[in-house]
Amino acid sequence: MAESLKEVQHVCPLLLPADTKRLSYSGFIRVKDKSFYLKISLPDDGDVHYAKIDCDWQLRNYLSKHQAVLKKKLLLARDLPSFLIDFKMLLNQIMSLQAQPLPPPNYYSRLISEIEEIGWNRLSHIDTKFQDIQITLNDTGGRVHVLSIHLPYKYPIEPPVCNAVLPLAFQPNWSSSTTLADIVRQFEKVILEYQRFWDVLDELDKKTWVLDPSSPSLSSTYRRIVIRSHLSLQVTIDPLHPQLMPECTPLGPTEEVKVIKDRLYSRGQQCWNTRCSVLENLQNILSVNFPSPISTKEEDYIMECGICYTHRHYENGRAPDFTCDNKQCSQPYHVSCLYEWLTSLTSTRKSFGFLFGECLYCNEAISVKLMVPSVE
Amino acid sequence: MNKARLKKELQMLTKDPPHGVACWPKDDQLNEWEATLVGGADTPYKGGMFKLKIELPERYPFEPPHILFQTKIYHPNIDDMGRICLDILKMPPQGSWKPAQNMSSVLASIQLLLSEPNPDDGLMASISKEYKFDRLKFLETARQWVLKYATEDVVERDKGKGGKKRKAEEDDNETSASKTAKFDDV
Numbered sequence: 001m002a003e004s005l006k007e008v009q010h011v012c013p014l015l016l017p018a019d020t021k022r023l024s025y026s027g028f029i030r031v032k033d034k035s036f037y038l039k040i041s042l043p044d045d046g047d048v049h050y051a052k053i054d055c056d057w058q059l060r061n062y063l064s065k066h067q068a069v070l071k072k073k074l075l076l077a078r079d080l081p082s083f084l085i086d087f088k089m090l091l092n093q094i095m096s097l098q099a100q101p102l103p104p105p106n107y108y109s110r111l112i113s114e115i116e117e118i119g120w121n122r123l124s125h126i127d128t129k130f131q132d133i134q135i136t137l138n139d140t141g142g143r144v145h146v147l148s149i150h151l152p153y154k155y156p157i158e159p160p161v162c163n164a165v166l167p168l169a170f171q172p173n174w175s176s177s178t179t180l181a182d183i184v185r186q187f188e189k190v191i192l193e194y195q196r197f198w199d200v201l202d203e204l205d206k207k208t209w210v211l212d213p214s215s216p217s218l219s220s221t222y223r224r225i226v227i228r229s230h231l232s233l234q235v236t237i238d239p240l241h242p243q244l245m246p247e248c249t250p251l252g253p254t255e256e257v258k259v260i261k262d263r264l265y266s267r268g269q270q271c272w273n274t275r276c277s278v279l280e281n282l283q284n285i286l287s288v289n290f291p292s293p294i295s296t297k298e299e300d301y302i303m304e305c306g307i308c309y310t311h312r313h314y315e316n317g318r319a320p321d322f323t324c325d326n327k328q329c330s331q332p333y334h335v336s337c338l339y340e341w342l343t344s345l346t347s348t349r350k351s352f353g354f355l356f357g358e359c360l361y362c363n364e365a366i367s368v369k370l371m372v373p374s375v376e
Numbered sequence: 377m378n379k380a381r382l383k384k385e386l387q388m389l390t391k392d393p394p395h396g397v398a399c400w401p402k403d404d405q406l407n408e409w410e411a412t413l414v415g416g417a418d419t420p421y422k423g424g425m426f427k428l429k430i431e432l433p434e435r436y437p438f439e440p441p442h443i444l445f446q447t448k449i450y451h452p453n454i455d456d457m458g459r460i461c462l463d464i465l466k467m468p469p470q471g472s473w474k475p476a477q478n479m480s481s482v483l484a485s486i487q488l489l490l491s492e493p494n495p496d497d498g499l500m501a502s503i504s505k506e507y508k509f510d511r512l513k514f515l516e517t518a519r520q521w522v523l524k525y526a527t528e529d530v531v532e533r534d535k536g537k538g539g540k541k542r543k544a545e546e547d548d549n550e551t552s553a554s555k556t557a558k559f560d561d562v
Contacts, residue, residue, distance in 0.1 A: 307437060307475040309384040341475055344438050345468055360476035 424526035
């Protein structure tokens with residue numbers, strides 16, 4: 001018992017035993033430079049799990065919402081000193097949580113008038129703390145955009161944090177005189193600038209079979225489109241200059257990829273006509289007609305990986321991005337599946353950053369680039 | 377474990393199962409399956425029903441499935457414990473498993489192994505020897521084992537339904553069957 005008293009005094013020096021049996025303590029507990037009056041009564045057998053705690057109104061105020069946690073801590077406590085340590089930690093947490101000041105009243109009045117300026121009909125979401133708001137906008141192409149704005153408590157001294165689904169991050173200009181309506185206007189301007197970029201991608205989505213991404217967001221800048229079965233072209237459009245020639249990566253059997261690459265390099269820059277659409281330009285340069293979703297069936301181009309038997313990879317959701325070079329075989333694979341298989345074989349050779357193995361279906365030699373995280 | 381592939385394989389097995397093979401997940405678990413093989417008509421295992429236990433490792437299809445015969449079978453490449461000596465059930469370089477194989481093709485290969493044992497790669501030395509040098513005796517014993525362990529009656533008895541009466545019946549069956557078997561050989 002003497003030990004226990006010493007420990008109690010160590011944790012709370014101002015908490016003293018109030019009776020000779022040391023079943024009742026009263027005094028002060030000190031947290032964050034504040035002292036609170038506290039009385040702890042233990043049952044006759046001294047079991048700390050059933051201790052009764054009385055406290056002053058300030059402490060009660062802090063603890064009112066956390067009684068369940070407190071009870072749990074009491075039940076889990078080994079003895080009184082360890083409970084007191086826990087109790088102090090809990091109190092510390094609660095106090096620092098409540099220490100966050102509420103914004104001044106003019107924060108709210110300013111926010112209301114600013115939303116009024118934007119228009120309440122455009123406000124699609126606001127949280128209970130009036131800190132996170134979402135503004136919905138429609139653009140000329142019928143696309144819907146959502147601008148999320150997070151307001152710090154010190155707004156407007158601190159700038160709001162804006163978030164939107166755009167190909168490049170939205171960073172509005174901010175000065176202390178800027179209002180939310182100004183930010184929305186800046187956002188509208190940015191959206192307007194991206195219209196041509198989205199029009200290009202929409203045309204690809206509408207007129208070609210897109211393998212990747214499976215459900216493109218407004219921020220994605222690439223499309224992997226089908227040229228014919230087993231051969232596709234990944235097109236990455238520059239959001240700022242959508243009419244220029246995009247970055248193109250053909251994917252498929254090596255020989256066919258070479259033909260496409262040759263055409264891209266030899267005719268690409270000279271024949272690119274900025275007055276035609278990107279799709280027309282690509283068809284012109286590659287002298288191919290991309291199969292259209294209107295006249296062909298999706299099944300014709302949905303390729304299954306020879307290892308996981310699925311079209312979309314179960315982790316990264318990508319379509320198969322490797323094809324066996326043997327023309328009779330042309331088995332599609334996910335690079336990641338093939339990589340996992342080759343690395344689990346002892347016969348796989350590794351050199352110059354490539355893994356060398358065999359196609360699982362026709363035994364043709366194949367090579368896969370070593371993946372970055374596994375390079376030793 | 378890649379669930380998408382397993383689902384696809386189950387679809388394949390339901391839609392287009394190999395001849396004489398049935399396969400299903402045990403208690404709707406994805407990593408433990410069961411299968412039955414029906415002995416081929418041109419084999420000594422004719423009329424037999426063989427139960428198989430299939431365990432799919434966590435890394436499947438990058439590792440082969442573990443398959444065991446639950447029903448006793450007299451075969452050069454299958455041992456007392458039901459282990460199967462088949463190259464596609466082992467990882468390279470010893471075996472030739474690859475993810476291009478699937479449950480359907482593996483079960484079809486086991487079915488083929490029943491009709492064409494491989495005594496040169498035998499798991500059971502004595503049976504392999506018998507298969508090579510005394511084919512008649514091998515066929516005879518294989519047939520008897522089918523009647524003893526792999527007919528549907530026996531399978532049901534194993535479930536705990538059987539009594540003494542059934543046992544007697546079965547003995548009867550066995551003698552008569554072995555007579556017909558002998559007759560076949562002649």
